[in-house]
Amino acid sequence: MVARFLATEALADIAAAWARDHRLLAPVREGAAVLYRPWAKDMHPFLGRPPTSSAKEALLPQTENLLTYTYRKDRDDLTRTEVFLAEPLPQEPTLVLGSRPCDARGRKLLDRVFLERGVKDPLYEARRKATLFVTVACERLENTCFCHWTGGGPMSEEGSDVLLFAVSGGFAAKAITEAGEQLLAPLPEVGPQVQEELAAKLASPVEPGPAPDLSKAPERFLKLFGDMDFWMDQSARCLSCGVCTYLCPTCSCFNITDENSGMKGKRLRTWDTCMSALYTLEGSGHNPRVSRAHRLRNRVGHKFCYHPQEFPAATAQPEFSCTGCGRCIKSCPVSVDIRSIVLDILEKGDKS
Amino acid sequence: MAADQAKDARQAELRASVISELPNVDFVLGYAKGFDPLHATPITVRSEKDAARLIFDATCVQNLTTGLYGLKGKRIGLVVKGCDSRSVVQLLQEKLVERSELVIFGMPCDGVLDLAKIRVRTDITQVRGAEVTGEEVRLLLPDGPKVLPRRDVLADKCLRCRYPNPIVSDHLIGQELTPQGAEDTYADLDGFEKLSPQERFDFWKRQMSRCIRCYACRNACPLCVCKHVCLADSRDPHWLSAEATLQEKWLFQVMHALHLAGRCTECGECQRSCPMGIPILLLKRKMNRELKELFNYEAGVDPEAVPPLHTFLMEEDKIKDRGQLW
Numbered sequence: 001m002v003a004r005f006l007a008t009e010a011l012a013d014i015a016a017a018w019a020r021d022h023r024l025l026a027p028v029r030e031g032a033a034v035l036y037r038p039w040a041k042d043m044h045p046f047l048g049r050p051p052t053s054s055a056k057e058a059l060l061p062q063t064e065n066l067l068t069y070t071y072r073k074d075r076d077d078l079t080r081t082e083v084f085l086a087e088p089l090p091q092e093p094t095l096v097l098g099s100r101p102c103d104a105r106g107r108k109l110l111d112r113v114f115l116e117r118g119v120k121d122p123l124y125e126a127r128r129k130a131t132l133f134v135t136v137a138c139e140r141l142e143n144t145c146f147c148h149w150t151g152g153g154p155m156s157e158e159g160s161d162v163l164l165f166a167v168s169g170g171f172a173a174k175a176i177t178e179a180g181e182q183l184l185a186p187l188p189e190v191g192p193q194v195q196e197e198l199a200a201k202l203a204s205p206v207e208p209g210p211a212p213d214l215s216k217a218p219e220r221f222l223k224l225f226g227d228m229d230f231w232m233d234q235s236a237r238c239l240s241c242g243v244c245t246y247l248c249p250t251c252s253c254f255n256i257t258d259e260n261s262g263m264k265g266k267r268l269r270t271w272d273t274c275m276s277a278l279y280t281l282e283g284s285g286h287n288p289r290v291s292r293a294h295r296l297r298n299r300v301g302h303k304f305c306y307h308p309q310e311f312p313a314a315t316a317q318p319e320f321s322c323t324g325c326g327r328c329i330k331s332c333p334v335s336v337d338i339r340s341i342v343l344d345i346l347e348k349g350d351k352s
Numbered sequence: 353m354a355a356d357q358a359k360d361a362r363q364a365e366l367r368a369s370v371i372s373e374l375p376n377v378d379f380v381l382g383y384a385k386g387f388d389p390l391h392a393t394p395i396t397v398r399s400e401k402d403a404a405r406l407i408f409d410a411t412c413v414q415n416l417t418t419g420l421y422g423l424k425g426k427r428i429g430l431v432v433k434g435c436d437s438r439s440v441v442q443l444l445q446e447k448l449v450e451r452s453e454l455v456i457f458g459m460p461c462d463g464v465l466d467l468a469k470i471r472v473r474t475d476i477t478q479v480r481g482a483e484v485t486g487e488e489v490r491l492l493l494p495d496g497p498k499v500l501p502r503r504d505v506l507a508d509k510c511l512r513c514r515y516p517n518p519i520v521s522d523h524l525i526g527q528e529l530t531p532q533g534a535e536d537t538y539a540d541l542d543g544f545e546k547l548s549p550q551e552r553f554d555f556w557k558r559q560m561s562r563c564i565r566c567y568a569c570r571n572a573c574p575l576c577v578c579k580h581v582c583l584a585d586s587r588d589p590h591w592l593s594a595e596a597t598l599q600e601k602w603l604f605q606v607m608h609a610l611h612l613a614g615r616c617t618e619c620g621e622c623q624r625s626c627p628m629g630i631p632i633l634l635l636k637r638k639m640n641r642e643l644k645e646l647f648n649y650e651a652g653v654d655p656e657a658v659p660p661l662h663t664f665l666m667e668e669d670k671i672k673d674r675g676q677l678w
């Protein structure tokens with residue numbers, strides 16, 4: 001299939017055209033951050049570097065309304081109360097512009113949790129079916145990037161509907177899915193010069209360097225599970241904030257709360273974070289994950305042990321619930337590096 | 353180079369000093385190299401091997417007194433810069449830590465880097481090397497070297513620093529420095545204060561719309577000691593809803609600033625930790641300016657002083673309405 005050409009100056013126009021049929025989320029610069037924002041007139045999508053936040057919010061919003069409820073007292077018999085429930089509105093078709101291959105791969109890993117555990121999450125499923133990813137292939141690896149450790153790559157097509165490659169004057173757009181092809185229909189095909197440039201790019205992709213063999217990570221993690229000294233040292237600097245989990249394209253833990261206001265209210269689903277002291281805090285006051293050490297162990301374990309155990313891969317390389325986007329490293333106020341924790345697990349779990 | 357030698361000598365002195373105290377403490381909190389040349393990361397030192405990883409340079413931005421309150425009962429060694437020592441003083445004043453439980457390794461410091469300032473000047477996501485001299489920050493980037501004037505990329509607090517030498521310490525490492533900063537006039541707030549209340553509120557609405565409620569600002573604050581009884585987390589009373597609305601985000605920041613009035617030493621960790629780059633230190637500076645004008649008080653400077661909001665006078669010098677009410 002011939003790629004289509006998206007000129008830099010045509011980007012805002014095509015985005016506006018897509019925004020007519022979709023809730024379009026596009027990355028924009030705001031202060032020092034690059035964030036996905038709903039499309040607005042005069043918006044300038046910024047595709048120059050990976051956004052600060054991940055595209056997870058398109059599929060799993062930070063807060064979503066599961067239902068609204070209203071209580072009504074029976075005036076004749078005040079011991080009787082009726083409750084009326086209303087479901088949220090159906091999902092709008094959504095298009096994420098300017099995601100990165102690591103973001104797009106996050107879709108598959110969220111699917112595992114919300115669609116492939118026997119019970120399907122209807123809200124997630126509806127949103128998932130109605131969401132398209134127009135991804136920008138990466139030209140370079142930042143110091144925090146490690147997508148190639150976990151089965152991805154700077155040009156990985158997995159999870160994307162369209163992949164954009166930077167070429168002179170704009171992007172060569174390659175449709176990955178049928179829906180992606182339809183999105184690109186209004187664009188002209190690339191000329192021979194750009195075609196050549198694209199071919200050269202695909203022939204010599206950015207070389208991410210060697211990746212460590214993580215296939216033993218799950219078993220070595222379990223060997224170190226009870227070694228609290230190890231986890232205390234790994235977590236001593238952790239602030240227990242939510243930066244890593246909230247920016248992560250695959251962290252899927254959520255909380256459900258009722259927000260009452262008089263005789264009515266909403267039931268909300270909200271991102272949760274296993275770094276918080278409130279995570280798994282039980283009604284009795286007991287918390288099985290009582291310290292930062294327990295909680296950091298949970299984050300690392302979930303990604304590099306429990307997920308691969310629950311969803312065994314067909315290949316020798318386990319599937320981790322980490323796409324190696326590196327946001328947890330880059331934005332961590334104290335530079336906790338999940339790569340070095342995993343490498344320490346591989347090394348120390350071998351000895352114990 | 354002489355500067356390098358001085359830095360190496362200071363690091364060696366720090367390591368030796370830490371090793372000498374290891375038998376007397378549970379562990380020492382210090383800095384080690386992080387994932388790239390511009391990032392240091394805090395470590396716990398329990399052995400001589402750990403101590404060999406200790407560094408001290410302009411990348412050692414974190415305030416290691418954060419979380420100290422939670423370690424009460426343990427004997428902790430702590431590497432502090434001048435500014436960080438003010439947090440220790442404040443914690444001592446509020447009796448949140450015991451002086452006898454701390455072994456402080458004081459580092460005279462001539463400034464740390466503000467990576468946010470470097471990022472607006474150059475792309476550091478692939479930085480390969482960094483060297484800080486008296487005048488310059490020399491970066492090694494994939495497409496060659498890049499030199500930035502050091503003063504342009506130092507943290508704001510360093511540019512006005514009056515306490516380069518730790519106010520409290522047990523081991524002073526290296527030479528004391530001559531303070532360069534003048535009295536803080538809070539002149540940087542003047543422009544903001546000239547805006548109308550509506551303009552100021554619009555500014556904060558724009559800024560706070562980026563907030564993801566990760567609470568890095570709160571958790572990075574050495575003086576946020578409420579832990580999980582924080583109003584932001586409390587369900588009963590239900591101060592904040594779980595919704596990620598502007599109202600919830602803003603209410604938390606206002607409460608944070610109010611709770612820190614007269615306590616905040618402006619270490620800047622709240623703002624530095626924000627993944628969204630929200631300038632929340634501005635709120636705390638505003639509170640501190642008011643405190644300075646009302647009570648002529650500066651937090652974390654004198655271990656014997658009583659913070660003004662921890663006490664009261666029947667007749668305050670600069671609060672006049674009391675007499676009228678009587």
